[in-house]
Amino acid sequence: MRGFGYLSKEGVRSVWNNRMMSAASIGVLVSCLLITGAAMLISLNVNNVVEQVGKDNQITVFLKDDIDELTAIQKVGPEIRHLDNICDCEFYSKDQAITEWESELGPLFGELQGEENPLPNAFHVTMVDLSQYGETVKSIKSVEGVDMISDRSEVAKRLTDLNRLVTQVGLWLVAALGIVSLFIISNSVRMTMYSRRFEISIMKSVGATNHFVRTPFVIEGIVLGLISGVLASCIIAFLYEAMMTAVKYIVPITEIPYDQLAVEMTGGFILFGMVVGAVGALISIGRYLNMEGGEILGW
Amino acid sequence: MIQFKNVSKVYPNGTQALDDVNITIEKGEFVFIVGASGAGKSTFLKLIMKEEQPSSGTIYINGINTTDMKRRKVPYLRRTMGIVFQDFRLIDKMTVFDNVAFAMRVIGARPRAVKKRVHYILGLVGLKDKAQSRPAELSGGEQQRVSLARALVNNPSLIIADEPTGNIDPEMSFEIIELLNEINKQGTTIIVVTHEHDLVQKFKNRVIEIQGGRVISDTGAPSEKAEIPIEISKEQLAEIPEEIAEEIPDVSEEELNREALEAITDGEAAEE
Numbered sequence: 001m002r003g004f005g006y007l008s009k010e011g012v013r014s015v016w017n018n019r020m021m022s023a024a025s026i027g028v029l030v031s032c033l034l035i036t037g038a039a040m041l042i043s044l045n046v047n048n049v050v051e052q053v054g055k056d057n058q059i060t061v062f063l064k065d066d067i068d069e070l071t072a073i074q075k076v077g078p079e080i081r082h083l084d085n086i087c088d089c090e091f092y093s094k095d096q097a098i099t100e101w102e103s104e105l106g107p108l109f110g111e112l113q114g115e116e117n118p119l120p121n122a123f124h125v126t127m128v129d130l131s132q133y134g135e136t137v138k139s140i141k142s143v144e145g146v147d148m149i150s151d152r153s154e155v156a157k158r159l160t161d162l163n164r165l166v167t168q169v170g171l172w173l174v175a176a177l178g179i180v181s182l183f184i185i186s187n188s189v190r191m192t193m194y195s196r197r198f199e200i201s202i203m204k205s206v207g208a209t210n211h212f213v214r215t216p217f218v219i220e221g222i223v224l225g226l227i228s229g230v231l232a233s234c235i236i237a238f239l240y241e242a243m244m245t246a247v248k249y250i251v252p253i254t255e256i257p258y259d260q261l262a263v264e265m266t267g268g269f270i271l272f273g274m275v276v277g278a279v280g281a282l283i284s285i286g287r288y289l290n291m292e293g294g295e296i297l298g299w
Numbered sequence: 300m301i302q303f304k305n306v307s308k309v310y311p312n313g314t315q316a317l318d319d320v321n322i323t324i325e326k327g328e329f330v331f332i333v334g335a336s337g338a339g340k341s342t343f344l345k346l347i348m349k350e351e352q353p354s355s356g357t358i359y360i361n362g363i364n365t366t367d368m369k370r371r372k373v374p375y376l377r378r379t380m381g382i383v384f385q386d387f388r389l390i391d392k393m394t395v396f397d398n399v400a401f402a403m404r405v406i407g408a409r410p411r412a413v414k415k416r417v418h419y420i421l422g423l424v425g426l427k428d429k430a431q432s433r434p435a436e437l438s439g440g441e442q443q444r445v446s447l448a449r450a451l452v453n454n455p456s457l458i459i460a461d462e463p464t465g466n467i468d469p470e471m472s473f474e475i476i477e478l479l480n481e482i483n484k485q486g487t488t489i490i491v492v493t494h495e496h497d498l499v500q501k502f503k504n505r506v507i508e509i510q511g512g513r514v515i516s517d518t519g520a521p522s523e524k525a526e527i528p529i530e531i532s533k534e535q536l537a538e539i540p541e542e543i544a545e546e547i548p549d550v551s552e553e554e555l556n557r558e559a560l561e562a563i564t565d566g567e568a569a570e571e
Contacts, residue, residue, distance in 0.1 A: 006404050199401075202388055205348070206453065207378035208405035210371070292350040 007212065011219025015227075018192050025188035026228045029276065032177035033232035033269050034239075039170030041240060041261070046163045048256050059137070060092070060150040061123045067145040069093055072121045076145045080123060083143075085136045088126040094119040120147060178276065185280030189221050193288055200288055210289045218281045225277025229270030236265065300326050301347060301457070301488070306356030308342050308512075316342035318512040320356070324490065326456070329483040331499045332492045334509040340492045343509065344459055347490070348380065349373045361456070378406055381450025385462035387442045389434040389449075395421065396430040399448045406453065416452060424448045424478060440471030447478065457488045464495060472498055480504075 015022045061080065063072055073091055081089045097119045098112055112118065127136055137149050193200065203213050237258055244255045258265075301324040308317040316339045324330050334340050345351040346358055349365055357366050365376060389398050396417055403413045421427045424444040434442055443463055450458055460479065464472030476491070476498060483489045493499060499506055508516040 006410075198388070199390055202390070202401065203405045204374075205377065205382050206402040206405060206449070207374040207376075207380075209374045212405055212407065292345075 004215070007215040008219050010216040012223055014192050014196075014216060014220045015223050018188075018195065021188050021191050022224060025184055025224050026231065028184040029181050029225065029228035029273060030232045030235065032181045033228060033273065034236055036170075036174045036177050036272075037232065037236045037265060037269065038239075039166070039173045040265075041236070043163065043166040043170045044261070045253070045255055046166050049253055052254065058124055058126045061125050061140055062120045062147045062149070063122060063145050064147045065120055067121060069121060071145065072123075076143060077123060079143045080125060080140055080146075083136065083139045085128050085132050086125060087128045088124075090124045092122045092124050094121050097122070178272075181276045182280045182283070185221055185224060185277050186283045188224065189217050189281040190284040192220060193217060193284055197288070204292065213289060214282070214285050217285050218278050221277035221279075221281030222274045223277070225273030225275070226270060227273075228277075229266075229273035232273070233262075233266040233269045236269075237262065300324065300359070300361060301490075302357075302359040303343075303346075304357045304359075306346065306353045306358060308339075308346065308351065309354045315512050317346070317353075317509075320509075320512070320514055322507060322514060322517070324488065326361075326488055327483070327486050329480065329489045329502075329504040330491070331502075331504055331506045332490060332509060333494060333496065333499055333506060335494060338509045339512040340494075340509055341461065342512075344461055344490070344492055347457075347459060348382065349376055374406075378453060379456050381453065381455040381458045383443070383446050383450045383458065383460035383463045385465040387434070387446045387466070389442055389445055391434055394431050394433060395426060395437070395445050398434065398445055399452050402449045402452050417448075420448045420452045423451070438471070439467040440474060443467055443471070443475055444478070447475070451482065455487065457490070458482065460489070460491045462492055462494070464493060464498060469498075473501065476502060 063076060067076060069091075077089055077091055080086060094117050095113070098117050101119075125140065127133065140146055140149060200213055240258050247253070248255065301322070303320050303322040306317055306320045307315070309315050320339075320343070332340050332343060342351060346353055347360065349368065353366060357364060359365070360376060361379065363376075368376065390401065393401065399417045399420060400413045403416060408416075418427065418430070421430055424447055426441060426444055426448065429437060429441065429445075434445065437445065443466070447458075447460075447463070450460075458479065463475055463479075467475065472495065479489050479491065480502065506516070506518045507514055
């Protein structure tokens with residue numbers, strides 16, 4: 001397209017010429033991107049924790065008191081292994097359990113060995129798919145000799161709910177902040193246009209097409225978005241590392257390393273900034289494109 | 300050629316700016332439009348520039364009915380015109396060169412063509428040595444000449460000057476009209492709106508007087524105007540001093556306007 005170089009230069013120059021307004025726009029857009037990015041990162045990390053819990057899909061099946069070790073290993077164990085959705089079934093004797101309690105809770109439990117041991121024999125069962133938790137537990141309970149099963153479904157449910165909440169709040173934040181960003185960029189470009197309305201009126205009088213009038217302002221919006229995206233990416237990378245160090249100090253979780261997210265986050269921020277910039281500029285310029293001569297100058 | 304057929308214009312607030320106006324201005328004419336403030340002169344120009352739409356009647360510019368012209372084609376119509384404003388409308392932060400070049404750049408002219416053409420036009424209006432000056436450093440007359448250079452730079456077939464002498468002293472006013480006369484001798488149609496009767500009387504050109512939105516007098520074109528050559532002949536070109544001839548862009552008026560005319564007449568193919 002002829003003249004694109006000239007129009008691009010004009011757009012970039014305008015960012016500098018209106019640097020106070022540009023700085024304000026960039027500041028607001030960076031803030032919006034940071035809040036949006038923070039919501040996304042929290043959501044991704046909660047999701048990550050849920051996945052980790054999901055992978056740890058082992059349950060404990062306690063046997064009735066009258067089931068001895070031999071019956072458990074020879075009869076109950078093979079029956080559980082033959083059920084659907086069972087990946088592994090490992091015997092866990094009541095002697096192993098009390099020894100473990102002793103090492104964790106103190107020598108008092110050492111006296112409860114042998115006949116005095118109140119704990120039941122059990123199996124550590126690993127499921128293939130935790131989403132079929134309910135059906136699998138029901139099948140295991142139907143096996144003769146099974147007394148009760150440790151329930152982990154509540155933990156998984158709470159984490160899933162938390163993740164859903166964070167995702168929904170994040171989406172609303174993105175939507176709300178996106179609209180705020182659009183408004184800010186649109187106002188910034190409108191200020192530029194107001195200060196350049198004289199040029200716009202001359203452009204139109206000498207036969208510039210709407211496309212030519214519009215392009216520098218759209219480029220200005222895109223440049224503002226691009227700068228905001230790059231700045232927000234750098235800030236969030238720094239903040240993420242600092243925040244995760246603090247969070248891990250309180251809750252021992254395995255976070256997603258920022259290196260794994262850097263490309264998507266940076267690309268997303270820049271793309272989001274540029275799209276918001278371009279759309280904001282288009283909203284503002286539309287008003288001027290429909291005006292003529294003195295109307296543009298407010299005469 | 301410009302033709303107004305039974306054109307009336309009533310603004311939304313009820314003001315009747317033009318009332319059943321019938322005017323024909325032939326190619327190569329120099330016409331003064333005179334009348335008091337509020338007579339309808341500016342509306343007449345706005346209708347030519349397609350800044351306003353007539354309430355009734357038909358307007359033809361270069362044989363094209365512009366009354367129902369689509370909005371997207373208006374820029375191409377305007378490329379066949381050059382506008383000179385009373386208040387010059389120069390951009391203060393730009394140099395004289397850039398102010399003139401601006402008109403070429405916004406229609407997508409190539410940088411090389413811009414440089415060559417702007418220097419040539421500034422020479423034509425006597426401002427070659429002021430190319431790097433800012434408008435604020437120039438006198439009123441010089442600023443109006445920059446405005447005229449900007450109107451001329453895209454080689455339009457029509458120059459519209461809205462009160463071009465309104466902000467300059469009488470001596471400079473005479474010079475500006477004299478310059479427009481010279482441009483007219485090259486075949487460019489000139490329409491000058493003014494309320495300065497003294498100035499009009501000094502030049503033997505056609506005068507149309509508008510009052511209350513109606514044409515109340517029209518002197519008609521002086522007979523000698525018909526003999527004005529529209530194109531520069533080879534003999535005339537040979538008479539141009541070599542150093543000036545070298546600077547004249549090797550682009551004819553027809554070539555410069557071809558794109559614009561094609562866009563107006565060829566329909567969808569030539570759209571932006």
